[in-house]
Amino acid sequence: MYAFVTECLREDSDLKFFLTTASRDVISEYCRSWEYKRSEGERCLYVPNRPEKMYDLLIDKLQLDIISHCTMSERRIHNRISQRLGVPIEVLKWDQEARERYVEYAKRGTQTVHHARGMIVGCAGAGKTTLLKRLLGCSEEEIKEVKSTEGLEVHEEIFDICDETRSLKARQINKDDKEENNSATNIGAKTLTFFDFGGQCAYYACHQIYLTRRAFYVVVVDASKRLDQKLDKEVCDQDGSVFSGWTYGDYFEFWMKSIHTYCSYENDKELKPVALIVATHWEENNRQYKDKHTLLDSLNQQIPKHSKLSQYIVENNCYCIQFPAEALHSLSKHMFNIANHQRWKETIPKEWAFLEIEIKLRKHSERIIKIENLTMKVTDSIKQEDPEEKLTTKSDMLRYYHDAGKVLYFNEEGLKEFIIIDVQWFIDAFKHIITDKLHFKGIPVASEDWEEFYSTGNLEDHLLTEIWRNDDNPLSEKLPEDDEWILSKTRDSDPRYLLYHKKQLLNFMQRLGLMAVGNKSHYVPCMNRKEIENAIPDLIQRGRVNICSYLQIQLLAIFPLLPPRCVLHAVKGLESVEN
Numbered sequence: 001m002y003a004f005v006t007e008c009l010r011e012d013s014d015l016k017f018f019l020t021t022a023s024r025d026v027i028s029e030y031c032r033s034w035e036y037k038r039s040e041g042e043r044c045l046y047v048p049n050r051p052e053k054m055y056d057l058l059i060d061k062l063q064l065d066i067i068s069h070c071t072m073s074e075r076r077i078h079n080r081i082s083q084r085l086g087v088p089i090e091v092l093k094w095d096q097e098a099r100e101r102y103v104e105y106a107k108r109g110t111q112t113v114h115h116a117r118g119m120i121v122g123c124a125g126a127g128k129t130t131l132l133k134r135l136l137g138c139s140e141e142e143i144k145e146v147k148s149t150e151g152l153e154v155h156e157e158i159f160d161i162c163d164e165t166r167s168l169k170a171r172q173i174n175k176d177d178k179e180e181n182n183s184a185t186n187i188g189a190k191t192l193t194f195f196d197f198g199g200q201c202a203y204y205a206c207h208q209i210y211l212t213r214r215a216f217y218v219v220v221v222d223a224s225k226r227l228d229q230k231l232d233k234e235v236c237d238q239d240g241s242v243f244s245g246w247t248y249g250d251y252f253e254f255w256m257k258s259i260h261t262y263c264s265y266e267n268d269k270e271l272k273p274v275a276l277i278v279a280t281h282w283e284e285n286n287r288q289y290k291d292k293h294t295l296l297d298s299l300n301q302q303i304p305k306h307s308k309l310s311q312y313i314v315e316n317n318c319y320c321i322q323f324p325a326e327a328l329h330s331l332s333k334h335m336f337n338i339a340n341h342q343r344w345k346e347t348i349p350k351e352w353a354f355l356e357i358e359i360k361l362r363k364h365s366e367r368i369i370k371i372e373n374l375t376m377k378v379t380d381s382i383k384q385e386d387p388e389e390k391l392t393t394k395s396d397m398l399r400y401y402h403d404a405g406k407v408l409y410f411n412e413e414g415l416k417e418f419i420i421i422d423v424q425w426f427i428d429a430f431k432h433i434i435t436d437k438l439h440f441k442g443i444p445v446a447s448e449d450w451e452e453f454y455s456t457g458n459l460e461d462h463l464l465t466e467i468w469r470n471d472d473n474p475l476s477e478k479l480p481e482d483d484e485w486i487l488s489k490t491r492d493s494d495p496r497y498l499l500y501h502k503k504q505l506l507n508f509m510q511r512l513g514l515m516a517v518g519n520k521s522h523y524v525p526c527m528n529r530k531e532i533e534n535a536i537p538d539l540i541q542r543g544r545v546n547i548c549s550y551l552q553i554q555l556l557a558i559f560p561l562l563p564p565r566c567v568l569h570a571v572k573g574l575e576s577v578e579n
């Protein structure tokens with residue numbers, strides 16, 4: 001058979017005939033994608049990637065089995081498989097055993113979901129939130145009321161991607177219904193979620209949680225500012241931080257680089273990041289640029305010469321908007337086209353789909369759940385008695401939901417027992433710690449503790465407790481009795497409270513590189529305004545933090561958008577150098 005396969009299939013038409021008529025087993029045994037590296041003595045037939053049809057024939061023939069096939073070691077075929085079968089691209093990068101398990105789940109039934117995500121980024125005061133309000137069709141009063149965004153706001157499934165009208169349709173979200181979002185009916189709907197990033201530099205530490213390939217980006221620039229102008233202090237206090245002295249142009253370059261670096265797929269030019277540029281404050285008497293071309297020229301000059309970033313700075317991707325706030329038809333249409341693209345369509349195992357509803361129902365009352373309290377909705381025929389096996393099934397599903405940004409879950413010692421199902425709440429918990437001076441809320445603690453925290457990033461544990469207690473207060477006010485003892489008991493036993501989850505929150509924050517956790521005090525690098533060389537020995541000598549977690553998070557302070565995985569690698573490297 002091997003001789004026949006290699007000797008007789010010489011023309012494209014022969015191969016095409018073979019791929020359509022031979023059995024799945026034969027194709028699986030002999031066929032490999034074009035750049036597959038065979039092992040010594042391995043006999044195989046290479047299927048060329050051009051014409052594209054050949055790969056499609058191979059994928060169609062092997063169907064889900066291709067996910068556990070040896071040809072998966074060649075990563076260039078992944079995008080094609082993901083598009084053809086709708087399998088989430090991250091799943092294709094899982095190890096062999098995990099992919100085999102995925103095939104088993106998917107063979108029991110699948111469900112198609114289409115959820116697009118857009119990230120609105122740019123420096124403080126650029127007009128990001130205003131842009132979102134305008135897209136939502138809010139009234140002028142609502143638009144004028146916009147306040148500076150603290151941390152990051154997730155506007156979950158805020159638009160329907162409407163096929164009939166070929167446009168984005170804002171969903172009416174009734175705030176009171178939030179807890180029982182009638183999500184069960186939305187499971188098959190095509191939706192678009194927006195993430196509105198707070199531009200204050202203190203919040204950049206939160207952003208890396210969400211910087212993902214699974215999104216398109218909208219980079220907002222304020223056209224009333226020159227790119228060489230330093231940020232106004234009232235807009236963002238960046239003194240002493242890593243952003244000290246940054247200009248509007250620096251922020252633009254920073255975001256373009258971050259998007260290009262962290263959101264493109266290695267070896268995959270087809271799946272390049274999608275980034276739109278929106279220039280706000282475009283009123284004739286306000287803007288710094290004569291026309292759109294002058295703006296594009298200036299933005300292009302801001303980035304390094306011959307840089308790949310110039311691919312994003314093109315006329316078709318750029319929109320100039322102004323007050324008075326009129327409807328943004330062409331920008332909205334462009335976003336519809338992006339959000340309606342097949343790249344957001346995914347086919348997931350049916351037994352995973354329930355979690356989406358479960359998260360929405362439980363997140364506002366529980367925030368973090370124990371993995372043992374998560375009941376898998378597997379088909380009755382599959383009885384998983386073995387607890388280990390059950391746990392693996394759950395963690396595979398959670399791995400997908402983590403990649404999709406719906407939960408935070410790490411299958412690692414010390415973390416794997418818990419799932420953060422309310423990610424916005426988690427981000428808010430961190431946001432309240434780093435509340436910068438502009439958002440300071442007056443928490444009753446000795447001023448020295450605050451001052452130390454603001455200048456060195458050293459956070460006394462009791463200050464942290466007070467910050468979170470303050471945040472829990474609005475919840476306590478809803479209680480019938482205002483008794484301090486009852487309140488403190490409630491905080492310890494009601495899972496809606498931050499303090500109830502303190503230990504887990506800190507563990508996750510450390511894992512994400514947001515802070516290094518100590519016994520009596522913690523270290524929050526994005527709050528450190530001292531020279532790094534001076535801060536390190538001081539903190540370590542005082543036994544505040546462990547050296548590794550310190551290095552890990554300090555790297556994040558220098559490169560605020562570095563994905564935590566890279567940081568862990570870097571720390572491992574440093575450890576081995578040290579040894």
Ligand SMILES: Nc1nc2c(ncn2[C@@H]2O[C@H](COP(=O)(O)OP(=O)(O)OP(=O)(O)O)[C@@H](O)[C@H]2O)c(=O)[nH]1
Binds near residue numbers: 143281283321323
């Ligand atoms: N003149 C003019 N003002 C605008 C425009 N867009 C936004 N603004 C104003 O700019 C200010 C900042 O707008 P925001 O939407 O809060 O800016 P942001 O980028 O979300 O700011 P952060 O959340 O702090 O990062 C507000 O006063 C807006 O009314 C515009 O096109 N023209």
Ligand SMILES: [Mg+2]
Binds near residue numbers: 128129147198
């Ligand atoms: Mg904002």
